[in-house]
Amino acid sequence: MKSKIFHTHKKSSILYKHIQDKFCVNGKISCIAIADGTTQSFRSEYWSELLVTEFCQNPTFNSSEFIIWAKHLAEKIQSTNPKFSENPAIASLERRKFNNGSTSTFMGIQFVSSTAFNFISVGDCNLFLIRNSGEISTFPFDSIDGLNENSSFLNTVNLLNETPSPIEFYNKEINFEKGDEIILCTDAISRLFLSDRKWIKEIVSLDNFENFIERIEELWAANLLEEDDITIIYLSDLNSRSIDIIPPADFSFPSPPPPPPPIPPIGGEGENNNLIFTSMDIQTIMHNFSCIQKDFSEIKKRQKLHENLLLVISGLLTLILVVLFFQVYMDTEPISDSSSTSKSEKNLPFEKTFESGAGKK
Amino acid sequence: MPFNDLSNLVITSTNPCLLVYLVDQSQSMQGFFGNANHPKSIEVANAINDILYEVGLRCIGPSAEIKNRFEIAIVGYGKAQNSVQSAWEGQLQNRWVVSIKDIFDYPLGQENEKPIWIKPYANNDTPMTKAFENAYRLCQDWINWGNHRDCHPPVIINITDGEATDAGYSYGPLKEQVERIKSLSTNFGNAFVLNIHISSQAGERKLFPSSLHASDRFGNLLFELSSPLNENMLRIASFHGYNVQPGSKGYVFNGNASDLMNFLNIGTPQ
Numbered sequence: 001m002k003s004k005i006f007h008t009h010k011k012s013s014i015l016y017k018h019i020q021d022k023f024c025v026n027g028k029i030s031c032i033a034i035a036d037g038t039t040q041s042f043r044s045e046y047w048s049e050l051l052v053t054e055f056c057q058n059p060t061f062n063s064s065e066f067i068i069w070a071k072h073l074a075e076k077i078q079s080t081n082p083k084f085s086e087n088p089a090i091a092s093l094e095r096r097k098f099n100n101g102s103t104s105t106f107m108g109i110q111f112v113s114s115t116a117f118n119f120i121s122v123g124d125c126n127l128f129l130i131r132n133s134g135e136i137s138t139f140p141f142d143s144i145d146g147l148n149e150n151s152s153f154l155n156t157v158n159l160l161n162e163t164p165s166p167i168e169f170y171n172k173e174i175n176f177e178k179g180d181e182i183i184l185c186t187d188a189i190s191r192l193f194l195s196d197r198k199w200i201k202e203i204v205s206l207d208n209f210e211n212f213i214e215r216i217e218e219l220w221a222a223n224l225l226e227e228d229d230i231t232i233i234y235l236s237d238l239n240s241r242s243i244d245i246i247p248p249a250d251f252s253f254p255s256p257p258p259p260p261p262p263i264p265p266i267g268g269e270g271e272n273n274n275l276i277f278t279s280m281d282i283q284t285i286m287h288n289f290s291c292i293q294k295d296f297s298e299i300k301k302r303q304k305l306h307e308n309l310l311l312v313i314s315g316l317l318t319l320i321l322v323v324l325f326f327q328v329y330m331d332t333e334p335i336s337d338s339s340s341t342s343k344s345e346k347n348l349p350f351e352k353t354f355e356s357g358a359g360k361k
Numbered sequence: 362m363p364f365n366d367l368s369n370l371v372i373t374s375t376n377p378c379l380l381v382y383l384v385d386q387s388q389s390m391q392g393f394f395g396n397a398n399h400p401k402s403i404e405v406a407n408a409i410n411d412i413l414y415e416v417g418l419r420c421i422g423p424s425a426e427i428k429n430r431f432e433i434a435i436v437g438y439g440k441a442q443n444s445v446q447s448a449w450e451g452q453l454q455n456r457w458v459v460s461i462k463d464i465f466d467y468p469l470g471q472e473n474e475k476p477i478w479i480k481p482y483a484n485n486d487t488p489m490t491k492a493f494e495n496a497y498r499l500c501q502d503w504i505n506w507g508n509h510r511d512c513h514p515p516v517i518i519n520i521t522d523g524e525a526t527d528a529g530y531s532y533g534p535l536k537e538q539v540e541r542i543k544s545l546s547t548n549f550g551n552a553f554v555l556n557i558h559i560s561s562q563a564g565e566r567k568l569f570p571s572s573l574h575a576s577d578r579f580g581n582l583l584f585e586l587s588s589p590l591n592e593n594m595l596r597i598a599s600f601h602g603y604n605v606q607p608g609s610k611g612y613v614f615n616g617n618a619s620d621l622m623n624f625l626n627i628g629t630p631q
Contacts, residue, residue, distance in 0.1 A: 089476035
């Protein structure tokens with residue numbers, strides 16, 4: 001069989017080594033497998049790699065036997081003692097992920113004759129068989145909805161449970177004819193191919209890895225293709241034994257521009273400023289300033305109130321003094337007017353008042 | 362100008378999403394949920410700590426690195442008289458918006474082998490209008506920073522058990538603040554405002570309704586002010602077993618502890 005393998009990681013993974021899609025081709029026994037480790041599960045790339053490499057050594061297409069075989073592999077994964085982060089909060093996340101197990105979808109085929117191959121799959125990988133006549137058959141899903149509705153997968157913890165949740169297998173023997181072509185795909189590219197069959201011919205006709213990456217990036221940019229790891233194994237001349245386009249292991253996407261720091265530095269470039277403020281620091285400072293401003297305005301208000309109170313009090317005191325003075329003056333004047341008083345009497349107004357009061361009686 | 366299709370947007374460290382949780386810390390939060398044996402304030406603090414942990418699970422990479430896909434503010438209101446403050450404590454104290462990476466670098470402590478970040482409070486009145494005003498300023502500043510216009514619009518989730526004490530008789534100031542937030546937008550749409558009213562009483566629950574004519578005047582107001590659930594939120598709500606349809610709003614009345622956690626999950630973009 002003549003194979004072309006298109007394999008790349010999602011941009012956000014940056015380096016090829018972080019790809020969670022894995023594949024294996026064993027020409028000796030005409031066996032091929034692909035697996036898609038799920039991003040959210042614990043180090044799923046190890047699980048998906050173990051599945052494809054072990055399957056290509058010892059393939060099985062019976063679902064019961066497959067479960068026993070996969071359970072044995074799951075034991076290997078779950079019995080490891082992984083080293084977790086030194087950050088306790090991150091270690092807690094890793095422990096939780098480890099306890100939830102590693103998860104992967106899977107598809108494997110093996111040619112059993114010059115006109116038939118065995119097929120088994122779990123999850124949303126898909127196979128496209130392009131007949132010599134141009135007709136395209138798909139297994140197991142013939143629509144995007146069908147593919148999306150399938151949520152089955154191989155999870156290490158579930159496999160080790162005494163009564164694992166049901167795993168939905170698709171397995172059958174598929175016949176083919178001379179001139180037919182077979183394509184094995186993981187989920188994202190399967191959706192593209194199911195959306196419009198024109199993409200199948202366009203992608204598999206690409207003749208080198210650089211053109212493949214260029215086209216995939218265009219499809220990502222146009223939102224026609226979901227940004228995910230991609231694996232396509234295209235088998236054309238089923239009697240040949242050549243393999244093209246093995247993706248270079250050192251391939252990496254350029255690092256994305258660093259996200260704007262949540263904390264923007266202040267001060268011009270080259271400025272030797274040891275005080276680096278962050279946007280949140282600035283927010284905090286602004287917040288503190290506004291608090292101080294509020295406090296100041298409160299103090300000002302109170303000061304004004306105190307001033308006004310003082311003014312009122314001094315006004316009242318003045319008024320009282322004036323009233324008292326006039327009262328005294330008014331009370332003493334008539335006495336002064338009604339009797340001729342000496343200078344010494346005028347100097348004793350209260351005494352005089354008393355006397356005058358007594359006099360009135 | 363029409364918005365870009367939100368369903369095509371992938372939240373990444375280059376295009377993060379802002380989540381703002383507004384947490385009622387008023388005195389009435391001392392009351393218990395229907396059958397629960399914790400005060401509502403404790404249930405809310407637990408739910409917030411849990412959702413932060415869940416967000417962390419979505420952001421951890423294969424090499425145990427936390428990718429800054431989310432930036433999060435937790436705004437408490439009612440802890441002190443008529444006051445609003447950042448609910449972060451410990452080394453994050455006084456910070457408002459914190460990246461998920463920093464959140465996992467500086468937890469407040471651990472409980473049951475899980476990190477925690479916020480503590481429960483149930484102290485004073487309910488200055489909800491002030492809290493929304495604060496959220497408006499945070500969202501506006503965030504949207505105007507860097508490339509954030511090319512990111513998922515901010516999601517504001519308000520958790521309360523009562524009525525705002527600073528909204529006036531006609532609730533005019535509160536309405537105004539919430540509408541201001543909802544008018545903020547990125548290139549992918551307007552900010553989302555979701556409200557959950559939790560209750561001590563076993564009254565009738567209203568879960569993600571598309572219309573509401575409740576006897577509770579303030580409940581009706583919060584319903585009116587809540588954004589409709591988007592496609593993704595509808596999908597998660599259905600997954601959690603809620604009967605939702607297009608037009609269902611991000612609003613729960615008389616929710617219980619389980620509604621609260623589901624609500625936070627539904628409101629957190631995938």
